[in-house]
Amino acid sequence: MNDETIQKYGDELYVAWLERRTVAPLLEREPEITLADAYRIQLRYIERRVGAGETVVGKKIGVTSKPVQDFLGVFQPDFGQLTSGMVHEEGDTIDLGTLIQPKAEAELAFVLKADLQGPGVTAMDVIRATDYVVPCFEIVDSRITDWKIKIQDTVADNASCGVYVLGKTRGDPRKLDITLAGMVLEKNGELHSTGVGAAVQGSPANAVAWLANTLGELGIPFKAGEVILSGSQSALVPVVDGDELVCTVGGLGSCRVKFSGRSAA
């Protein structure tokens, strides 16, 4: 794809995000779009958000579970970039009016204390470079109509990132079994679903190592202080006005989030 087309779609997704509306799947319009093209479109979209005053604060890893990979017909995760406008504090009520067709996922987030420069990064390097982990919610959202996404669509659309909330209990991955730590998700006081760290690429640390290596190949920096959402350990939960979700990571702690208002779609 030429730069002009990349820019066109990146801009289109940026405007769709800005105006809280959806666009037709890109792959339907450009059947030849490659994964590399999709990441270039994502970079353009992020460039627009940064141009409007946001900063890049981290990365999210998506498509980390086998069911989702099977659904999208891929064998590896994808990633998107987290920007300052996506951050919510624990205890915040998230205004659904800022989102289009949101769904929540419970995850483990990593905060780095050292740069991770791929390729060649292993899961052991990830633990070494991790400052702490926290339970978190990612509220995924899609600028593609009715979530009718193929892998190229979601990658171009910043891996369907919406907003995120980090819990306050910090854990040390040298003390916590991040692979076998259970994940319990409750919705409005009732058990919704359970999961475990291993649901993410066998271990969340494997997903972060994949990210470091992929970013290394693409020449995208991965710096100390960045937040990494390592991938969903729960089912996707559609959220509506008044919903409250709590996720608890065994041996670590919880993250709680509330929702109000109406999403655009």
Place this chain on the structure above:
Amino acid sequence: MSMNVTLSREDVVRLCERVEGAQKRACAIPKLTDEYPGMTMGDGYAVQFELRRRFLEQGHRQVGWKAGLTSKAKMQQMGVSVPSIGFLTDRMARPENSAISTADLVHPRVECEVAFVMKKTLAGPGCTRADVLAATDYVLPAVEIIDSRFSGFKFDLESVVADNGSSARFVGGGRARYAEELDLRTLGVVMEKNGEIVTMGASAAVLGHPAEAIAMLVNILAELGEELPAGSFVMSGGITEAIAVKPGDSIIARFQELGSVSMRFVD
């Protein structure tokens, strides 16, 4: 739950012989409600208790109980809405890391469970999660090998209860822990078959907390006129969905804080 028995003593014995024959010969039989559509839960337990009476008469030792159908996943898989219980004997126990024959099983499936060993006798009704935790000596990880003796996986709760809750074999192992040193609600569990993850979850999948399933079991026992004796080994129900196994399969269940339990299946 009504524990009303509607079957005659003759019918209970007849159905028990049918279930016992299916278990011993490892052959599938039609669900019991095909012939007795009016069977109640009480009838199912009457058949199960007759089966236990016969086993004990033959020299088996009862080592404890199991709670079954305690997770949303299991209830959906089985199409039922009420949990069940079954008894466990020494003949069903298999050591950790052993070869387990499938020759004497119909369609064996495995699930990950948190098991409790009791230090005090518990009696219902009104048994609570806190009562269970106070009466627990220790907890450990376990894998239950269930085996429904009904053909084509067609069954209902009454038939399953009569078939001793599909109990077949069990393996306890891993690491024994004091319950109060753990958060029993959030333990993560991964089951691997031949080195590949096949199912996973966290212990809250069992009625929100595994001790809740033991309390429920004690209350069902009370309805049946029994207590849960000190020393009992009790399995709280599958955290994960049941996974089919065949000869050649190797299973490892990994539990947060509780270590792992492994076994392999042979002809």
